Amino acid sequence: DQQVKQNSPSLSVQEGRISILNCDYTNSMFDYFLWYKKYPAEGPTFLISISSIKDKNEDGRFTVFLNKSAKHLSLHIVPSQPGDSAVYFCAASPGFQKLVFGTGTRLLVSP
Amino acid sequence: DTGVSQNPRHKITKRGQNVTFRCDPISEHNRLYWYRQTLGQGPEFLTYFQNEAQLEKSRLLSDRFSAERPKGSFSTLEIQRTEQGDSAMYLCASSSSDRHEQYFGPGTRLTVT
Numbered sequence: 272d273q274q275v276k277q278n279s280p281s282l283s284v285q286e287g288r289i290s291i292l293n294c295d296y297t298n299s300m301f302d303y304f305l306w307y308k309k310y311p312a313e314g315p316t317f318l319i320s321i322s323s324i325k326d327k328n329e330d331g332r333f334t335v336f337l338n339k340s341a342k343h344l345s346l347h348i349v350p351s352q353p354g355d356s357a358v359y360f361c362a363a364s365p366g367f368q369k370l371v372f373g374t375g376t377r378l379l380v381s382p
Numbered sequence: 383d384t385g386v387s388q389n390p391r392h393k394i395t396k397r398g399q400n401v402t403f404r405c406d407p408i409s410e411h412n413r414l415y416w417y418r419q420t421l422g423q424g425p426e427f428l429t430y431f432q433n434e435a436q437l438e439k440s441r442l443l444s445d446r447f448s449a450e451r452p453k454g455s456f457s458t459l460e461i462q463r464t465e466q467g468d469s470a471m472y473l474c475a476s477s478s479s480d481r482h483e484q485y486f487g488p489g490t491r492l493t494v495t
Contacts, residue, residue: 314486367479367480367482372425
């Protein structure tokens with residue numbers, strides 16, 4: 272049972288444009304959501320997070336939006352840069368416990 | 383740099399052998415997590431500790447797997463009688479018990495031949 276889903280395995284964007292990565296979840300017990308970025312041969316790096324009591328959180332070029340009624344969240348990167356090219360994982364947490372990850376979206380930002 | 387460290391980074395072993403991995407968390411973090419990642423998948427939770435207590439184990443963690451955190455600092459993950467299906471990246475993460483954000487190490491890539 273895939274509780275966290277990232278339905279787009281890949282996304283290509285031109286440098287300077289907006290990248291939008293999407294994530295859906297099924298478990299209503301999730302109360303915190305996180306995005307991680309992963310380069311090859313490295314562990315995931317924490318990027319940004321959002322509590323279920325909020326609908327938006329912004330940190331520099333990165334903004335995460337949460338739509339609880341639709342059980343959907345998205346990560347916006349503006350403007351996209353070639354160094355943003357990586358695999359992005361959405362993760363969810365039911366309290367201060369384990370993280371449940373999606374399968375990832377590979378972002379390619381071309382110059 | 384005082385991030386999470388894992389050793390070894392790579393391990394190649396023959397089927398049936400035992401392997402042990404080590405994780406050193408961020409020093410002020412009291413929680414330590416183990417995950418496994420295979421190709422095309424996100425990390426999957428295996429087990430976690432708060433201090434030296436093992437609080438949860440996934441059903442993915444068969445009886446061939448054992449994890450310890452004897453003094454509440456570093457942790458070891460042992461796999462006995464390895465199988466080819468154990469080939470994966472094993473990731474360790476740490477956090478404070480009052481924070482959701484977990485910080486990952488670089489992982490140990492296990493190849494079972």
